[in-house]
Amino acid sequence: MKSIRDFVRYAPVSSRPPIQWPGGKRLAVWVVPNIEFYEYTPPPAVGRETWDRVPSHPDVREYGFRDYGNRVGLWRMDEVLKDYPVRPTVSLNLALLDHFPDIATLIRQRQWGVMSHGIYNTRFLYGMDEAQERAFYRDNIDSLKRHTGQDLKGILTPAITNTERTPALIAESGMLYHADWVHDDVPVPIIVPGRKLVSMPYSYDLNDAPLWDGRPYGGRYFVDACKAAFDRLYAESDEGGRVFCIALHPYQIGQPHHVGHLREILDHISRHDGVWYATGDDIAEHYLAHHYDEQLAHATQLHEASLTRAAARPTVVPRTVLQTPIATGPWPATRAAGYDHPHAAWNPWPTRPRLKWPGERQLAFVPLIVLESYEDPLPDGWPQIRSVGGGLSRDFPNISRVSTREYGHRVGVFRLLDALRQRGLKPTVAIDVLTAEQYPDLLDQLVKAGAEFIAHGQSVTRPQTSAMTVQQERLYIAETLDRLNACGVETRGWFGADYSESTVTPQLLCEQGVEFLSDWANDEQPYVMRTPNRLVATPLWADFDDQTVLINRMCNMDMFEDHFKKALDQLNQDARASARLFHFCVRPWIMGATLRIALFERILDHALSLDQVWTPSLGAVVDAWRSSDQAKLHRVPA
Numbered sequence: 001m002k003s004i005r006d007f008v009r010y011a012p013v014s015s016r017p018p019i020q021w022p023g024g025k026r027l028a029v030w031v032v033p034n035i036e037f038y039e040y041t042p043p044p045a046v047g048r049e050t051w052d053r054v055p056s057h058p059d060v061r062e063y064g065f066r067d068y069g070n071r072v073g074l075w076r077m078d079e080v081l082k083d084y085p086v087r088p089t090v091s092l093n094l095a096l097l098d099h100f101p102d103i104a105t106l107i108r109q110r111q112w113g114v115m116s117h118g119i120y121n122t123r124f125l126y127g128m129d130e131a132q133e134r135a136f137y138r139d140n141i142d143s144l145k146r147h148t149g150q151d152l153k154g155i156l157t158p159a160i161t162n163t164e165r166t167p168a169l170i171a172e173s174g175m176l177y178h179a180d181w182v183h184d185d186v187p188v189p190i191i192v193p194g195r196k197l198v199s200m201p202y203s204y205d206l207n208d209a210p211l212w213d214g215r216p217y218g219g220r221y222f223v224d225a226c227k228a229a230f231d232r233l234y235a236e237s238d239e240g241g242r243v244f245c246i247a248l249h250p251y252q253i254g255q256p257h258h259v260g261h262l263r264e265i266l267d268h269i270s271r272h273d274g275v276w277y278a279t280g281d282d283i284a285e286h287y288l289a290h291h292y293d294e295q296l297a298h299a300t301q302l303h304e305a306s307l308t309r310a311a312a313r314p315t316v317v318p319r320t321v322l323q324t325p326i327a328t329g330p331w332p333a334t335r336a337a338g339y340d341h342p343h344a345a346w347n348p349w350p351t352r353p354r355l356k357w358p359g360e361r362q363l364a365f366v367p368l369i370v371l372e373s374y375e376d377p378l379p380d381g382w383p384q385i386r387s388v389g390g391g392l393s394r395d396f397p398n399i400s401r402v403s404t405r406e407y408g409h410r411v412g413v414f415r416l417l418d419a420l421r422q423r424g425l426k427p428t429v430a431i432d433v434l435t436a437e438q439y440p441d442l443l444d445q446l447v448k449a450g451a452e453f454i455a456h457g458q459s460v461t462r463p464q465t466s467a468m469t470v471q472q473e474r475l476y477i478a479e480t481l482d483r484l485n486a487c488g489v490e491t492r493g494w495f496g497a498d499y500s501e502s503t504v505t506p507q508l509l510c511e512q513g514v515e516f517l518s519d520w521a522n523d524e525q526p527y528v529m530r531t532p533n534r535l536v537a538t539p540l541w542a543d544f545d546d547q548t549v550l551i552n553r554m555c556n557m558d559m560f561e562d563h564f565k566k567a568l569d570q571l572n573q574d575a576r577a578s579a580r581l582f583h584f585c586v587r588p589w590i591m592g593a594t595l596r597i598a599l600f601e602r603i604l605d606h607a608l609s610l611d612q613v614w615t616p617s618l619g620a621v622v623d624a625w626r627s628s629d630q631a632k633l634h635r636v637p638a
Helices: 060-081 101-110 130-148 166-172 208-212 219-239 259-270 280-290 292-312 399-422 433-438 440-448 470-486 505-511 546-552 557-574 597-608 618-626 629-633
Strands: 027-035 089-092 113-116 188-190 197-199 242-248 275-277 363-371 428-431 452-455 491-494 580-586
Touching: 027 060, 027 219, 027 280, 060 101, 060 259, 101 130, 113 130, 113 280, 130 166, 166 197, 188 292, 197 280, 208 219, 208 242, 219 242, 219 259, 219 557, 219 597, 242 259, 280 292, 292 440, 363 399, 363 557, 363 618, 399 440, 399 597, 428 440, 433 440, 433 470, 452 470, 452 618, 470 491, 470 505, 491 618, 546 557, 546 580, 557 580, 557 597, 580 618, 618 629
Parallel strands: 027 089, 027 242, 027 275, 089 113, 363 428, 363 580, 428 452, 452 491
Antiparallel strands: 188 197
């Protein structure tokens, strides 16, 4: 297997056949309590360590915290669930049925659905050979049958760990669905030899454990996120069925200070008609019977068309690049006036001429949709940027991270495009080579939307760094531009993979004819860099980068929105004296998610309500700046 992408064909939400749920229902609600058993002194783990807080087992604090869920929290959660028509699907560590027969009795009495979550949550699939993994699934199936009489039809692997064989062996065992994938809001065919297997849309975003285990999100955040996601999916399900999943853990949601949040969420859901309260088995069986073949045929047709287009793509002939030596540093700071690097002149605000944009509006507002491909396995020889997020940190195959980001390409980007289109805005898009090459249908939709493109390197897993030689980076830039051009993507600008640069990137970009660069988050106006052809810096705002703030810093959405609006209000006032640029990153897998898209729409609406806001493409901003008196009067020597 070259990549986990081999298991799934790309089929964007914008074109695939609609799904219809039984009885005319529009939205399937899938509630998944994860009932888990963490061992007191687990055997040595491969690939990751469960109890990493202490130098050796046991970790009594963490063990006890999770055991609370089975002793107390589960029963409190049950008291709430039985008041609603939900039909939970327990994600179950199946050894727990041997340890705690009372829980097996509860599952039988309540007639809850069950999918496997492995045997113990401290024993992973990493390191298993084929025979061991095959025996693992047999043990799962036999354990559930022995204790409940149920046939096991689905699995969320323990701690979301997989091998290259996992999907094929799940299907071979007779199970119908695999819930590790979070790449869509509907079931998706997984391609396995001789069988049919379904990807069931689980959730990390609407999941109490990732939100509350050592993170700053509170119960109100969870409630608001679930309501926002439900409302968005309910509205979109008018065009075809969707699945709304909330993932619970009794050691969290069963706490006395959290259980009321579950009741509030279920109250909100129950006020809506057209909801199908389904188990995972229900959803998978209906999809397999009524939609799997049509959906797979559609995705296969798109895949074959993309292969045809790739074969017809012009061959990229390596361009000749300069061989001129260039000083690469490092440049340790010396206590002298100016910067400790050669890329720009010190130009503090009070010394600048006034900047004025054409027309009356003086606050340029430019969201940058960032489309980037995450490779799995990671490419050999490429250092990785630690701030690159998405999903969980796992070994290959990292279904969690890749499918999280794939959600942006399949679903999230179309929500962002719709939000812009409905407000009369055209997108500015940073796109990397692998996205342009592997997603031609998405590229078509971006062109149709009138997008302006900015080069975004080759992939987020192939960043520019000072580990490159000058010639390697020259060739990297040239190859990036040429491969994008072969896909029909013409660009004047550049945004490095997660802001990545070497010590000479601005100079090398300028050599290749790039006109502007968005990596430097250090100003509110464009400025010229010290390069031969006067490369223009178009600064992004790190404080309004969705990955930086919402994922890495784990900022609450209400705080993020409040900061956005306050910044816009202040800049709207400041722009009357001298024009400003508000330029920020929007990633489809983050802001295009169900729980956040309304936030993005509110930010757009607030910006458009301000009297100074101008909504150009980034290229138009650069052209306006080059024509301005500020650019003419404040020339910087190369």
